[in-house]
Amino acid sequence: MENIEYFKQYQTINGVFDEMKCNEDVRKHYDSFMSAFQNINSSEMTLKDELAKKLFLTQGITFTVYSSGEGIEKIFPFDIYPRIIQAAEWDFIERGIKQRLRALNIFLKDVYHQQFIIKDGIIPAALIYSSPNYLREMMNVDVPFDIYTHISGIDLIRDHDGSYYVLEDNLRTPSGVSYMLENRNISYRLFPNLIPENKVRPVSDYPDLLMKNLLGLGNRHTSRPTVVLLTPGIYNSAYFEHTTLARLMGIELVEGRDLVVDNHKVYMRTTRGLKKVDVIYRRVDDEFLDPLIFRPDSMLGVPGIYHAYRKGNVAIVNAMGNGVADDKAIYAYVPDMIKYYLNEEPILKNVPTYRMENVDEREYTLKNLNNMVVKRTNESGGYGMLIGNIASDQELKEFSEEIVKSPRQFIAQPIISLSSAPCYIDGKLQPRRVDLRPFALSGPDGIEIVPGGLTRVALKEGSIVVNSSQGGGSKDTWVVD
Amino acid sequence: MLSRVAENIFWMSRYMERTNVQLRILRTYYIASQDGVPFVKWDDVYRYYNHGKSPEKTMNANEVLQFILFDKNNDSSVVNNIFRARENARSAQDHITKELWQCLNDYYHLIRDTGLQKQVFAGDPVTIIDQLIKQCMLYYGVVDVSMFRSEGFNYLSIGKFIERLLQSITALKMQISRTNGLSTDSMDIVSWRYFLVSISGYEYYLKENSGSVKPDLIFKQVLYEMHFPHSIAYGLNQINRYAQRLKSVSLDESFNKIEFAIGKASAILKYNSPGADTEAQVGLLETVESNILNIIQSLNQNYFGINS
Numbered sequence: 001m002e003n004i005e006y007f008k009q010y011q012t013i014n015g016v017f018d019e020m021k022c023n024e025d026v027r028k029h030y031d032s033f034m035s036a037f038q039n040i041n042s043s044e045m046t047l048k049d050e051l052a053k054k055l056f057l058t059q060g061i062t063f064t065v066y067s068s069g070e071g072i073e074k075i076f077p078f079d080i081y082p083r084i085i086q087a088a089e090w091d092f093i094e095r096g097i098k099q100r101l102r103a104l105n106i107f108l109k110d111v112y113h114q115q116f117i118i119k120d121g122i123i124p125a126a127l128i129y130s131s132p133n134y135l136r137e138m139m140n141v142d143v144p145f146d147i148y149t150h151i152s153g154i155d156l157i158r159d160h161d162g163s164y165y166v167l168e169d170n171l172r173t174p175s176g177v178s179y180m181l182e183n184r185n186i187s188y189r190l191f192p193n194l195i196p197e198n199k200v201r202p203v204s205d206y207p208d209l210l211m212k213n214l215l216g217l218g219n220r221h222t223s224r225p226t227v228v229l230l231t232p233g234i235y236n237s238a239y240f241e242h243t244t245l246a247r248l249m250g251i252e253l254v255e256g257r258d259l260v261v262d263n264h265k266v267y268m269r270t271t272r273g274l275k276k277v278d279v280i281y282r283r284v285d286d287e288f289l290d291p292l293i294f295r296p297d298s299m300l301g302v303p304g305i306y307h308a309y310r311k312g313n314v315a316i317v318n319a320m321g322n323g324v325a326d327d328k329a330i331y332a333y334v335p336d337m338i339k340y341y342l343n344e345e346p347i348l349k350n351v352p353t354y355r356m357e358n359v360d361e362r363e364y365t366l367k368n369l370n371n372m373v374v375k376r377t378n379e380s381g382g383y384g385m386l387i388g389n390i391a392s393d394q395e396l397k398e399f400s401e402e403i404v405k406s407p408r409q410f411i412a413q414p415i416i417s418l419s420s421a422p423c424y425i426d427g428k429l430q431p432r433r434v435d436l437r438p439f440a441l442s443g444p445d446g447i448e449i450v451p452g453g454l455t456r457v458a459l460k461e462g463s464i465v466v467n468s469s470q471g472g473g474s475k476d477t478w479v480v481d
Numbered sequence: 482m483l484s485r486v487a488e489n490i491f492w493m494s495r496y497m498e499r500t501n502v503q504l505r506i507l508r509t510y511y512i513a514s515q516d517g518v519p520f521v522k523w524d525d526v527y528r529y530y531n532h533g534k535s536p537e538k539t540m541n542a543n544e545v546l547q548f549i550l551f552d553k554n555n556d557s558s559v560v561n562n563i564f565r566a567r568e569n570a571r572s573a574q575d576h577i578t579k580e581l582w583q584c585l586n587d588y589y590h591l592i593r594d595t596g597l598q599k600q601v602f603a604g605d606p607v608t609i610i611d612q613l614i615k616q617c618m619l620y621y622g623v624v625d626v627s628m629f630r631s632e633g634f635n636y637l638s639i640g641k642f643i644e645r646l647l648q649s650i651t652a653l654k655m656q657i658s659r660t661n662g663l664s665t666d667s668m669d670i671v672s673w674r675y676f677l678v679s680i681s682g683y684e685y686y687l688k689e690n691s692g693s694v695k696p697d698l699i700f701k702q703v704l705y706e707m708h709f710p711h712s713i714a715y716g717l718n719q720i721n722r723y724a725q726r727l728k729s730v731s732l733d734e735s736f737n738k739i740e741f742a743i744g745k746a747s748a749i750l751k752y753n754s755p756g757a758d759t760e761a762q763v764g765l766l767e768t769v770e771s772n773i774l775n776i777i778q779s780l781n782q783n784y785f786g787i788n789s
Binding site: 057233247 | 483587735
């Protein structure tokens, strides 16, 4: 039974903003939790750490990697020490995200209708039309309530001075919200009473807010709309999330083969015959959604669903074609969009982004590749990325060649240091880099954001890649009053 | 309820029932083999669980047990049953309780435990089989206590009894072929006794027929005894009971077809009396079996949306 001086042993990383420690002292909003944490002895802490792992595994809170026909269960690593955000800071984030989403939503309506933003020369037409996620099929399609971005995940990071930057917008099928909910459930078990004592804002109403919005979309046709969640199936790595959300909202979890389109209306096959579907929360990507319009080899979609959608007989959430707005090359123009559509200054900053199709910016990037992060515009999940300061000469050479060959496929950003937060690793607190993905819900009544979101953490020492596929984990995120 | 989900629940239940019966038969076989009973031939057991193919070399009891319990390459192994039950449960997660899902998930992690697998050779196989049977019992308990009695529960129950009937019929046919339906020597008697143990029917038999082991009485118990939960009559009765509950949530046409299929199977059982004639007994079992398969086909076509 040994009490460890966790805070005294905690060493921050030079030149990196730390979420908890400032000038050798605990930041005020971490104070109450750190004091309680300090009183837990090491053996008790080890038990808590083991309990967390066990809870994730027995409850099946896993993602499955399939190889040779059999699933390998992997836990999305969870760090027990929560990330804490003070209310005032959260209000700032909330305002910034709402502003950004309003602009992005107008952008999507504009780009698929009159295209004022192109005509006024704010964004080059070539950039939009060359985006692989721009869907010509969405031109002049009216979506319910003009809402495209029903569910969004905006990735935020903090630089060395603590200021927030938007790293990327996820406007297609952002995942991770079930981990936000489950992380909180695990925290209740690990730290009894600490959540109410710290006045942590709850996140559990997320499914209710989402359901309210989904029902709101279906109310155009019927007073009791049928809402379903469309999943690619059990082999999808986010299947756990799909089941969790379907269960929490009390809706059917359907696969493409469960749906059928007749006379431009969507039905699901039930034991009592066909039943009409009014709203589909889909977790299937655009290109797989309708084999008659997009990829003909897709087994995950529903033939004919596009025309049912276009005719307004079914609402699909998120709208098709959103990928053009979260394209990494379009990202650079979001501050301009905010000024253009809303006549406001952006609240949240963008990470400075160099567009490789621009000759000056390309040359600058190639000269300074060592200090750049280069990303492919159509990749996510931390794949297809080059981090200049840790890349080998061979990798730098290969990327340089590829950038020159197809500049539209790449953007470059200066290496942002990413803030660190304390993590409980090997029996002590250690700083690890974190980002934050708050989840925003846009419905007929406006935009709502559940306080907190998913904090992703790069668990490998020295790493700045937080994606789960690249050794990242997550932690509970507390917004405290 | 989605047709696919109904089918998933049906098959989850079938795989779990299959596991339970399979484990009990294996347990009885192993104990019988330790008891020196000559009818236990492990090569035959291997063949039965390997689509009729013989092993490349003679295998001992532990090797066959390893093959049936834990071999992932064996399509009929218990580990594959559990894997499939869990996959079906995963697809129907929003229609089963969280507790039930966790119970199957626990079972999956237990049976994949390499420590447990090693005990087949290093320790006592009966202990391992008992552990696996206990997990089955936990599953039944969780189903009973936590599952809501909605449409899904009816498919779950129908799946359970259909699988149990098919397993009972197969076991009885094998037993008849093993002994020619006789109990002429002492080994035949031991063999019939172990058969009853493997289908959890020995105690019940003793209560009714203490002091004698007669194949025709055992046949009667397995076919007609309404108080014996592994009997064909009991199973068909339960299938009918849960099918009737589907009436209010079915299309009339669908319900009429399933009701007809169940009624036909029950009538064949009820109005046939094969007596002690072994051939007639096997013939009746095969007819009942094919009518149970018709019930499955009717479910596939009318409830699960499978047209082939």
